[in-house]
Amino acid sequence: MDAKTMVLDKYSARIYKNRKEHIIVMDGNGEIPTIAANARSAPGIITERGCCYAGCKGVVVGPIKDVLTITHGPIGCGFYSWGTRRNQAKASKEGEPVFVQYMFSTDMQEPDIVFGGEKKLRQAIKEAMEIFNPKAIMICSTCPVGLIGDDVQAVATETEKLYGITCIAFSCEGYKGVSQSAGHHIANNGLMKQVIGTKDTPIENPFTVNILGEYNIGGDGFEQIRILNKCGIDVRTSFTGDAAIDDLKAAHMANLNLVMCHRSINYIAEMMEVKYGIPWLKVNFIGLESTCNTLRDIGKFFGDQKLIDRIEAVIAEEMAEVAAEREHYRTRLTGKTAALYVGGSRAHHYQLLLNDFGVKTVLAGYEFAHRDDYEGRDVIPTIKEDADGKNIEHMTVEADPEKYHAYLTPEQLEAVKAEIPLSEYKGMMHGMEEGSLVVDDLNHYETEAFTRILKPDIFFTGVKDKYAIQKDGTMSRQLHSYDYSGPYAGFKGAMKFGHDVVMGLYTPCWGMVSPPWKNRATIEAHIGGGN
């Protein structure tokens, strides 16, 4: 029996029917199979997924550093998203506020559920203004807010008038959609409608980009910006790691959008292209080869020979700097196998980093990616929307008559498109080896079962799985929080990653798991023929 059949074997007919569509064995013939994704999780199955609020507040909105974000709801949601995603931020300049160390909540109580929470939300905003006087406030709704009918949008509009600040409400109740993904979409719509394009701060350097879907976990974004700046490329803003609201407002002035996390930010990438004429390029700063390819693609887009030469010089210098260390890790890791189960983009990006060290991926999966993240954007027209996704607003935009600008002429754009993945993403499955498994919404049981069958040397996943996998004898590292390490992006990040993985595999403790009396007992029992 193959691994897929063995794992599915335990399920009832109903669950079997559902789950078999979410588990794919790659056949390696170059054709990309169809996977079921972005569908509701079966109740009780122990999904690792979170909710829409986590996708909106926790992922996209929360990292914006100088915005005061209020969670409108009972205390839990705000508390659990306080300091738990490692989106680093530092003040843009002295005196600028950084709110990410704080949590703000309306801490709804029973009377707020009964009589409505709008009054408390207004009072909370008043208090926030009095104490902090922020330039922008964002409101993130939680489950009960939608149910009791609090009109957070009206409160936001009122707030803008009353205090003359930017105020945006996100209706990201936890039950919307089927995962964090709905929250990304809601956050994207809000930023597109009310933030991007509202402030015209011209760029000084034609080679100015935005990095979309980069949340600066463990300083990843800082390392990317270091490399880009070294090449002579300016970064207007990241969406949204270490982002300042004024930079997000002026993001439409940049000439190219680099998309790191396709899942969480592709909506904004598409809309900015239509509205402002800014093309987007799928990039990957995770892995040495990937980082080099990404930099070269950016060079090709701008087509400036000086820039291209500078990029090659930076690549040569950075690669030379890490060469010896890379070899050190490669000799210790070549031939090892890995499983990856991460949110919506890292399970792809990190396969390429693992390739740098000779590690083969035997299983990869996403919590909440859609089919296009697995199969490539070509399948988007064939994706059928189900009942759970219908209530997420689909925004359409048109070209802005004043602010539309294109760095390349239509002819130049077509020529560049032939060479680099502009407005295109081929998906995770592309390039995955024959026999490797792709699993969507991997649950607790499947994690344990696949680990025991496939016996990967390393399982990269999140904190909820980590200790169960480790207790079962497999090294596990977190690819959400980086186990409090990082950055893992770029040249220096790849070395940090190599260091951490080698450290985890070779820590002496692995050799001490079995107590000596157990070993001895086994041998004696064998010799004696008993037990």
Add this chain to the structure above:
Amino acid sequence: MLDLTPKEHSERTALRINSCKTCQPVGALYCALGVHNCMPYSHGSQGCVAYHRTFLTRHFKEPAIASTSSFTEGACVFGGGANLKQGTKNVFDIYDPDIIAIHTTCLSETIGDDLNSFIMDLDIPEDKLVVHSNTPSYVGSHVDGYFNMMCGFIKYLSKNTGVKNGKTAILPSWSNPGDLREFKRLAALMNVPITMFPDQSGVMDSPMTDHYEIYPKGGTTIPEITGLGDCDSVIGLGEMTVTEPCEQLKKKCRVNYEVLPYPIGVENTDKFIMALSKMNGGNIPYAIEEERGQLIDLMLDSHIWFTGKTCAIYGDPDYVLGLTSLVLEMGMIPKYVLTGTPGAAFVNKTKALFDKYDVGEKCVSKESGDLFDLHQWVKQSPVDLLIGSSYGKQIARAEDIPFVRAGFPVLDRYGHPLSPITCYKGAIRLVEQISNALLDRIDRDVPDEQFDVIM
């Protein structure tokens, strides 16, 4: 760090900043993990349980297992009955627990799902059980969720058969496995047969064996919870948490109870030992007397570093009361004492403690407070030491205050849940930690000529 926090205190009625509590369901989940072969189950949308499992995993560095009804928007409109039915069936099919313990979230509470009738409609496999508790997140805190789930188990399972089982029930408030093991160790030393419920030791501190078990060896067994109704008496540990479950057990099974302060510090531990000694005819073994004597010896040896030193203590009510009691016994002044959990009794109890040590005028106590309040107090008038959960590390860094981690959650250190802070052994550990924190600070700050190697 926390540069935006102003010194001037302004009254807040709506904006909660840097909370010192979280919501009910995580308490219910933790309680259910203290039952052997039990699957905690969250009836709500799946984000809650993802957060709750993560919170517990980060504190213990252990798996924290739980499943969910995974509400979608449709279920919010039509009710979550179908989700619960399918969810519990899937749990029994795939994860095969002996019991499922359901708690609710603000979602299912707001839409008014009737768990009692839903559960009556479930197809529960033979010899398997389902219990539930209502845990609305908009009432109280995680502490309420913890004792509500205890009440749920007692309500469904505990029985008075008319035949006493000769045991004393110990109902501890939310504790680390290290503390739970300490309660059991002392009861064993006293030769008092006990049932402790819940008991997360052996679950949330399970060993590395090379083989993961979804239901580890630990946890109170179902027959033990049933047998709570036949116990001779009940000792509740934690006045602010376990009074309600004790009362519930008394009402249902007519078992008398005594609720004690959570046993942190000398006097609180003395009360626990005296309560146990009522069960064994007043026989207190020398081993326990020795531990107590070691603690007093340590406190006397080191008192010069504590006398008159001020501290701020925050966290869950029973922890804060216990820690306040201990620092007062050490001659320190608990200048600011704060819990996020609502309840006026907390303030009354702290005031009584302040008065007992005649420091009432120097100390402030607050319920339903948050760490923003605490930080502002500290800015107005500083303290020598901070004691509480990991989130206080921001204040400790911002104001450069020595810091001892105790309570929930401690997310940024390893090993702490394995050892007690309760009873004499735990107090010895706390006194050592507190003196280390204060002495490390002196060593860091004194000029070279005053840098002592001896003391």
